[in-house]
Amino acid sequence: MSIRIIIEIIDLLLWIIIAGNVFYVLFFALASLLPKKKKTLPSSIIHQPSFLVLFPAYHEDVVIIHSIESFLHQEYPKDLFHVAVISDNMSDETNQHLASLPITLLCPNFEKSSKAKALRHAISSISHHTSSAYDYIVILDADNIVAPDYLTQLSTIAHPSMAIQCHRTAKNADNDIAALDGLSEEINNSIFRKGHNRIGMSSALIGSGMCFDYHWFCANVSKLDSAVEDRELEALLMMQGVHIHYAEDILVMDEKVSSSDNFQRQRLRWMTGQVQAFLQMLPSLPKAVITGNINYIDKTIQQALIPRSILLVLTPILCIIATLTSSIYHLPSIIYHLKWWFTLALFIIGLYIAIPNQLRTKVVLKKATVLPRLVWRMATNILHIKTSNKDFIHTVHNK
Template sequence: MIWQILHIIDITLWVLILGSVAYVAFFAVISLFYEKEDRVAIHAAALTNRMTKFLILYPAYNEDRVIINAVEHFLEQDYPADLYTVAVISDHMKSETNEYLRTLPIKLLTPTFEKSSKAKAMQYAINEIPETFDNVVVLDADNVVRPEFLSQLNILCSVYDAIQCHRCAKNANNDVAVLDGASEEINNTIFRKAHNRLGLSSALIGSGMCFNYELFRKNVFQLSTAGEDREMEALLLHQEVFIKYAPEIHVFDEKVSNQDNFQKQRMRWMTAQVQSLMSNIPKIPGALIHGKINFVDKTIQQALIPRSILIVLLTGISIFVTLTIPQWCEKWWITLAILSLSLFVAIPKEIRFRSFSKVFTIPGLVLRMLKNVLHIDRKNTDFIHTEHTT
């Protein structure tokens, strides 16, 4: 009897974990196929020479270390200066930082929020800037882009109402930063590139995002949590707005380089994931009835076990079962091998081997993530700030 109970537990746990592994493996394979892109429409848009008017939003909470560098780089755009407006929403930044920003050709907004959040900063900007625009770009305070950034976006904006650019690492100064950068690229492969190749919407990532201005204005005031990107994504998918991933338009983002910041960042992400899952589940029946496949897929994503936890969990279980009940261990090792191969494929070739060489850093990071699980409050909407170190 005891062996039957143990076997049921073993199979149940394996099936639960297999669901997350299968999702990752499926989209890792899809990413290898040639992308079917509407190149005719994009080429036609390029020939029209239509010039989009952009509003660039930099929500900046206590970002004195990085905001000036990011804004100065952005102002080097090869796009007409009268067709884009850079707005920095300076929240709890030093007076000397604000004084310097006022010398630049930008709009500086200085709200005083009782409880700060990125959503509130964006809402404030839309209310305070009276001009109308064609598109809105949202960037983090540490994001750096190339001079051709807006010129590239201008072409895609004629075809798509929502675009997620390719956010990638601008630093790899230690093991944590390398792994964080690799994790970002895996997300780009699985949740963005592979999804578009199947005709599904890309996931949003919080920065490097571009939206039709009226679409953004309509939805930004419905955001209320610290996971504003997941909220925005769910709103767009429920409205059946397709999100395009633009792998050739790079946004360079600072990766966390110490374990404390890693834990803070993952705490924010895990809280947002739980909040998004709980918010989306009641809408699933309606989404299924109306064939909103993208919304259903997004809800499934929120239910997945985080990959780093999957790696450590599968490795630990495989070893434990091998030592205690070896006749049950084969399926665990096969599942671990599938996950490892899928992640290997999902990481770009140029950083693949460097990333896998840092694998022994993962257990310590996972322990910090597991501590976060005990403190997740799905009703908490407080903003968790991750400090920048460069």
């Protein structure tokens, strides 16, 4: 086999992988532009639901007190919601302050901490100390801030056959990294949540700002066992046919990472969880194909996608390599390297469409100059991914 044929085969295989990722992004970015469908609420909802609000907090002394005190100003009836903090490895001073608030404070002692363990501990502990169940459970991160009418908004759309992912958005953009992190999340919101819901498919979960039926969550929380529990929750919901609604108008303000070290640590956690989720979901994929479970198939595909930031740097590099190779070996440009440049153009268009209008500014786009450095740090994470690792990788908050 000649070198030219080998090069053409490798080129085609690489292009199929990259093009598949690009077309996925473009399709759902375009879908996010479709008009929002009006939801008709079930007539069976005749009362205000009750909420259990969980704040898993691991080494979150810097932010947890402010978040809890802010949440306690909810305008919702006080007897219809209760806040619980799972304090893991926080200081005595922080715990004493939290204990003085009208909340439940749980202080587990895990040998190895994880958010999944914290959630399991909370449900196990609270179910033994309350005589009546709640209607829904809400999960927020220790740094999350919500509006005073947050629970009121949730109460108007929540019903038992639906899980809810709220619109998590940046509460800080104090430097280029934080701004880029916030921009990345908004792009993901458009593609994996808004775009999916617009065509009737389930939204992806993010890890916080989530709302579930209380009984469903209690029955399934014991199954969580990986580094990224939101992907496990997605798989469980998809297997059981529970739709995930994206509440794009209900905001959850989330602190974005502002240092490259935190960015790398956070992405390592996400990439590890993505690989683990893909391996866990793969065995059930044939059944999903046979039964026509489109949402499960889609979620499995999502776990195999290349991160958008890496794709944004990798694709131009492959375009240049294809162009140079085509020139050296006198390959037909239309078949060989022009398809790469066309794919890159489609990718850029897809990302631009996915960026909310208010963020399409020169100031925000200029912050993308830090992207190559961050992508390099993300790429080095690949060497540290361990599919069997279930340790919690903590993102440190700045004071």
